[in-house]
Amino acid sequence: MAASSIRVGAVQMTSTNDIEANFNTCSRLVKEASIAGVKLLCFPEAFSFELPRCDFLFYFRFYYFRFADFDPLTLIASVGFKEKGPDDKHLYNSHVLVDDTGNIKSLYRKIHLLYRNMVYEESNFTTPGHDIVVVDSPVGRLGLTVCYDLRFPKLYQPLWLQHDAQVLFVPVAFTRVTGEAHWEILLRARAIETQCYVVAAAQAGKYNEKRESYDRLSTGIAIVDIDLSNIASVRTRMPISEIKGSPCEKQRSN
Structure with a gap:
């Protein structure tokens, strides 16, 4: 790994x-990541799956401090989590960034909810968020999104143009059919059009009788070394946000 x-x-x-089995898997993977020198680890959407409707901070801290049983924990964790919603019938589908001391650094609530789906309509039990989130981290400026957001380029443009995101984190649970057809293509599209690194963590396989996610790899960790200087180089050589009169230029100026 290069010094930069x-x-x-x-x-x-x-x-x-x-839930206990989910924890055991997470704990094993966190340890593997830490040994491998990973500084920021992204977990999938709903990584703990269907928790009771309760205070999500309680459960997240339960998970986190169980992870912290081994020392040292130098990771920052990025996870998709079901957060208690505004009423008893609804949750938030949240993306949480936790620093290496266990404190919540930032929280993004999924804006675009899956609907008109043969399996379920997310809006039946989830309340959408409204605010985009970009936060500083040891791996640069992170733009936080979740799963179905990936289909909406207009969400990603402000992350890059107005908030200077360098890395986009996307916890997902794509259905098997749509994942096979669209998941990788959408990730590559968002990376190309924003000139950002994209890191996506996915659910995989069948996790109950009704739901199944696109299964590209087995349970494990994909590890990559990113160099933020590459982003600056790409944006200098191909300054697509600075073309005179372009929508990108207008959006950046706003």
Whole structure:
């Protein structure tokens, strides 16, 4: 790994209704990531799966401090989590960034909810968020999104143009059919049009009788070394946000 590179990891796992089993998988993967020198680890959407409707901070801290049983924990964790919503019938589908001391650094609530789907309509039990989130981290300026957001380029443009995101984190649980057809293509499109690194952590396989996610890899961690100087180089050589009269130029000026 070059001196200017930072190591990040994306988890793929199959979460189930067995919370303890999910924890054991997460704990093993966190340890593997730490040993491998990963500084920021991204878990999938709903990594703990269907928790009771309760205070999500309680459960997250339960998970985090169980992770912290081994020393040292130098990771920053990025996870998709079901957060208690505005009423008893709704949750927030949240993306949480936690620093290496266990404190929540930032929280993004999924804006675009899956609907008109043969399996379920997310809006039946989830309340959408409204605010985009970009936060500083040891691996640069992070733009936080979740799964179905990936289909909406207009969400990603402000992350880059107005908030100077360098890395986009996307915890996902794509369905098997749409994942096979669209997941990698959408990730590459968002990376190309924003000139950002994209790190996506995915659910994989069948985790109950009704739901199945696109299964590209087995449970494990994809690890990559990123160099933020590459982003500056690409943006200098191909300054697509500075073309006179372009929508990008107008958006950046706003």
